[in-house]
Amino acid sequence: MSGTPNYWQRRSLSRRTFLYGTGVATAGLVTAVACGGGDDASPATSTAPAGAGTTAASPTPLPTTAAAKIGGTLKLIWNTPDAQLDPHATTEHFAPELYRASSHGLMKQAAVTEKPEPDLATKWEKPDPLTLVFHLDPRAKWHNVAPVNGRAVTADDVVYSLKRISTPGPAAPRASSFSLIESYTATDKNTVQIKLKQPFVPILVPLSDKWTVIVAPEVVEKYGDLKRGDSIVGCGPFICQNADSSTGATLVRNPDYWGDKPYLDKVVYTTIKDAEARIAAFKSGQADVSDIVPDLLINQFKADNVQIYEFDQVGVGISLIGGPNDRAPLNDEKVRRAINLVIDRNIIGQAAFPGSKQKIAGLFGNPTWGIPEADVAKLPGYGPKTTDAEIKEAKDLIAAAGVNGVEIVCNTTKAYNQYHIDRAEALVPMLDRIGIKLKLNVMEFAAMKDAETKKTLQFTAATYAAYGDPHTPLNNSFSSTGTRNYWAFQDKTYDDMVTKESQEEDPQKRLQLIIDMQKYLLKGTPVSSDMWYQKVPIAVLKKVKNFQGTLTAGASASGWYLSKIWIDA
Amino acid sequence: MRQFVLRRLALMVPTLFLAVTAVFILVRIIPGDAVTLLLDSSQYSKQDADAIREQLGINDSIPVQYEKFLKQVVTGDFGVSIWSGQDVMDTLLKDRLPITLELTFFATLFGILLGVPAGIVAALRQDSLWDYVVRTIGIGGLSVPGFWLATMVLVLPAFWWGWTLPIGYKTFAEDASKHVQQILVPALVMSVALAAVLMRMTRSMMLEVLRQDFVRTARAKGLAGRVVIVRHCLRNAMLPLVSIVGVQVAVLLAGTVIYETVFTLPGVGSYLYEGVARRDYPVVQGVTVMLTVGVIFLNLIIDVSYPIIDPRVRV
Numbered sequence: 001m002s003g004t005p006n007y008w009q010r011r012s013l014s015r016r017t018f019l020y021g022t023g024v025a026t027a028g029l030v031t032a033v034a035c036g037g038g039d040d041a042s043p044a045t046s047t048a049p050a051g052a053g054t055t056a057a058s059p060t061p062l063p064t065t066a067a068a069k070i071g072g073t074l075k076l077i078w079n080t081p082d083a084q085l086d087p088h089a090t091t092e093h094f095a096p097e098l099y100r101a102s103s104h105g106l107m108k109q110a111a112v113t114e115k116p117e118p119d120l121a122t123k124w125e126k127p128d129p130l131t132l133v134f135h136l137d138p139r140a141k142w143h144n145v146a147p148v149n150g151r152a153v154t155a156d157d158v159v160y161s162l163k164r165i166s167t168p169g170p171a172a173p174r175a176s177s178f179s180l181i182e183s184y185t186a187t188d189k190n191t192v193q194i195k196l197k198q199p200f201v202p203i204l205v206p207l208s209d210k211w212t213v214i215v216a217p218e219v220v221e222k223y224g225d226l227k228r229g230d231s232i233v234g235c236g237p238f239i240c241q242n243a244d245s246s247t248g249a250t251l252v253r254n255p256d257y258w259g260d261k262p263y264l265d266k267v268v269y270t271t272i273k274d275a276e277a278r279i280a281a282f283k284s285g286q287a288d289v290s291d292i293v294p295d296l297l298i299n300q301f302k303a304d305n306v307q308i309y310e311f312d313q314v315g316v317g318i319s320l321i322g323g324p325n326d327r328a329p330l331n332d333e334k335v336r337r338a339i340n341l342v343i344d345r346n347i348i349g350q351a352a353f354p355g356s357k358q359k360i361a362g363l364f365g366n367p368t369w370g371i372p373e374a375d376v377a378k379l380p381g382y383g384p385k386t387t388d389a390e391i392k393e394a395k396d397l398i399a400a401a402g403v404n405g406v407e408i409v410c411n412t413t414k415a416y417n418q419y420h421i422d423r424a425e426a427l428v429p430m431l432d433r434i435g436i437k438l439k440l441n442v443m444e445f446a447a448m449k450d451a452e453t454k455k456t457l458q459f460t461a462a463t464y465a466a467y468g469d470p471h472t473p474l475n476n477s478f479s480s481t482g483t484r485n486y487w488a489f490q491d492k493t494y495d496d497m498v499t500k501e502s503q504e505e506d507p508q509k510r511l512q513l514i515i516d517m518q519k520y521l522l523k524g525t526p527v528s529s530d531m532w533y534q535k536v537p538i539a540v541l542k543k544v545k546n547f548q549g550t551l552t553a554g555a556s557a558s559g560w561y562l563s564k565i566w567i568d569a
Numbered sequence: 570m571r572q573f574v575l576r577r578l579a580l581m582v583p584t585l586f587l588a589v590t591a592v593f594i595l596v597r598i599i600p601g602d603a604v605t606l607l608l609d610s611s612q613y614s615k616q617d618a619d620a621i622r623e624q625l626g627i628n629d630s631i632p633v634q635y636e637k638f639l640k641q642v643v644t645g646d647f648g649v650s651i652w653s654g655q656d657v658m659d660t661l662l663k664d665r666l667p668i669t670l671e672l673t674f675f676a677t678l679f680g681i682l683l684g685v686p687a688g689i690v691a692a693l694r695q696d697s698l699w700d701y702v703v704r705t706i707g708i709g710g711l712s713v714p715g716f717w718l719a720t721m722v723l724v725l726p727a728f729w730w731g732w733t734l735p736i737g738y739k740t741f742a743e744d745a746s747k748h749v750q751q752i753l754v755p756a757l758v759m760s761v762a763l764a765a766v767l768m769r770m771t772r773s774m775m776l777e778v779l780r781q782d783f784v785r786t787a788r789a790k791g792l793a794g795r796v797v798i799v800r801h802c803l804r805n806a807m808l809p810l811v812s813i814v815g816v817q818v819a820v821l822l823a824g825t826v827i828y829e830t831v832f833t834l835p836g837v838g839s840y841l842y843e844g845v846a847r848r849d850y851p852v853v854q855g856v857t858v859m860l861t862v863g864v865i866f867l868n869l870i871i872d873v874s875y876p877i878i879d880p881r882v883r884v
Contacts, residue, residue: 169624283731444599
């Protein structure tokens with residue numbers, strides 16, 4: 001549900017201009033909330049299992065330092081209310097956050113690389129390209145609460161959960177991610193076999209992402225659905241004491257946890273929708289972890305008791321500028337190339353994220369999956385500054401296309417965040433230089449989604465979130481049948497590349513294919529891209545130890561890693 | 570009086586009908602629906618989306634939906650939220666409405682307590698320093714955007730003193746101290762504009778009344794100044810003030826969408842905002858119909874109160 005805030009939507013710079021204009025000394029009123037970080041992990045480590053062999057589980061070791069302490073409460077702020085709390089029936093973020101702390105998935109993902117890792121499945125095998133076999137941890141058991149009462153987690157539970165997620169309907173918006181799975185079978189009490197309809201390497205991503213959590217059939221039966229807080233019953237290190245989709249939640253340590261027990265007594269999430277209120281909550285000590293801190297305001301957050309972490313951007317979201325290629329004037333490739341040439345990505349980057357340290361990226365600003373920086377600079381229009389030669393070339397292209405002075409309506413939305421409008425505004429003078437009059441049409445989010453889905457837009461400057469693996473954006477946004485292919489981009493060569501990439505078992509070869517695909521897109525320019533490699537600062541109270549960043553929200557640690565955090569109070 | 574009330578109640582029917590019809594149409598005119606949002610990040614076909622629309626009942630024809638909606642209005646049962654599956658009226662009445670009513674009540678109370686005495690003082694001391702100070706503050710109260718003031722109230726104490734309002738809404742029963750802070754501070758912020766309006770209106774009305782012959786007569790016959798002001802002047806100036814308060818309460822209710830967001834209060838305003846953003850038709854319809862009915866009744870109460878405040882209206 002992308003009406004629901006994802007990383008990009010949460011990156012709210014609300015009221016920034018106004019507040020700056022007032023000259024209020026507390027320039028810290030600006031906020032941006034975004035994704036967590038990533039590191040420069042080797043691409044070869046992505047999308048396990050490596051090759052077709054066996055990947056053994058290696059349990060994440062608990063910190064060995066003697067300083068680790070048991071007890072304490074971690075106070076987190078969450079930035080957007082969810083509509084409900086069923087992790088299988090949502091693409092929002094709060095429900096899976098809670099479930100990943102209070103339950104487990106078949107697999108999980110690494111904190112910053114988003115690499116699939118063992119979770120309930122301690123190891124898995126891929127005996128052939130169509131078969132995956134997962135071996136569950138025999139120690140796993142449900143919380144000692146009704147109706148599961150501490151019984152063992154079984155392969156049947158896993159099969160039940162995966163079928164629940166992948167059966168199309170209102171309760172399973174992510175079902176399409178599992179559409180290439182032929183069958184789920186519990187071959188014994190602790191073994192699950194998954195058969196694919198065709199080879200599909202990225203299948204480990206939906207199987208490991210945070211929404212794919214295991215639930216007990218009797219809990220669903222008891223509550224009818226899992227939409228409310230009292231139905232959060234899992235097999236994880238924390239027990240949900242109370243939860244409300246719009247206000248927050250409290251988790252407490254599971255005293256009977258079968259794995260490494262958590263350090264924290266309690267984790268309290270408080271949902272605060274207003275960005276400035278979240279800053280106030282952190283500054284007043286009511287939250288231990290801040291939102292993403294805008295670069296211009298980092299000094300406002302520095303204090304003796306605060307540690308500023310900087311994470312690499314993760315996720316494989318894409319940020320695009322353009323429109324459908326099947327109507328004038330963008331149906332002329334010369335116009336698209338001209339636009340691509342005069343987009344000064346550095347200027348847009350600074351307009352969107354003032355003061356941030358960023359480097360121009362290609363399609364993905366992701367260190368694992370993006371085009372290497374040296375190669376990005378060689379792409380037309382991706383230099384550090386738009387040159388006179390590029391402007392002249394663009395003008396010539398526009399003249400050749402015969403569209404000088406044409407007016408284009410650019411849809412954008414504030415609901416993503418102010419960043420999008422800033423970016424669109426920065427585009428206006430750039431395109432004006434080559435005789436294109438860009439008229440901004442700021443829309444309400446759902447209205448813009450409607451325009452995109454019905455392909456009634458002429459031009460847009462928008463961002464599309466994706467996580468875990470680049471296959472989803474590469475397929476959804478650019479293949480001939482892609483749901484998010486708002487560009488009417490039809491290219492058989494590209495479609496074949498998507499298929500090939502999705503079936504390539506060798507991680508290095510697959511990475512190369514993905515980089516080639518990005519270059520192909522950027523060369524063909526169905527639509528322009530503006531993306532940056534940039535650091536994401538988060539302020540954390542120093543008493544919070546072993547903070548590991550987050551995949552989805554700068555406002556809190558991911559539920560996957562809460563059990564590894566301790567408070568040094 | 571009875572006939573007057575009955576006539577007003579009868580007039581409410583067409584008013585309500587027009588209002589709810591407008592709500593029904595407006596909700597459906599805005600582009601996008603819940604399914605578009607639900608599936609946005611997924612790879613899906615039009616058939617997949619339509620199948621889900623069918624299951625959610627939002628694929629019915631407009632006349633069928635309108636008929637269902639009118640039945641809901643009559644029965645007061647707006648069904649369940651498309652997203653959360655929770656009963657809309659249940660959520661509204663048990664969880665959301667009490668917060669908004671409390672907020673609006675205190676905002677109105679503060680507005681009256683601040684605005685009316687300030688207006689009286691300004692009128693009694695016309696063109697004095699007091700008058701200028703009060704009028705300047707009043708203009709300021711009208712000029713300053715409420716959301717900005719709310720943000721300042723939240724953020725500045727956090728930066729200056731490391732303090733802000735307690736986060737995480739608590740009911741009075743859960744934590745009385747936190748609850749009082751969480752309601753009264755936003756209510757005070759909300760009341761600023763109302764207080765400014767009331768101050769200006771009170772001053773203006775009082776100045777007019779103070780120049781009336783009956784006031785001079787009252788003074789001439791030796792009544793105490795306080796009696797003249799309260800019993801003679803203020804009562805005569807009350808009628809337009811009550812009208813304004815009635816209108817402003819509706820404005821305050823509408824403003825809760827912003828204030829509840831800034832102050833993170835899970836009231837009707839934030840429920841409506843989320844409902845609109847998610848295209849949750851049952852929620853939007855339930856909230857707007859309830860607010861419409863509330864405002865209509867409020868106006869009825871105000872109309873009924875006129876003859877009580879000013880017996881000349883009965884004539």
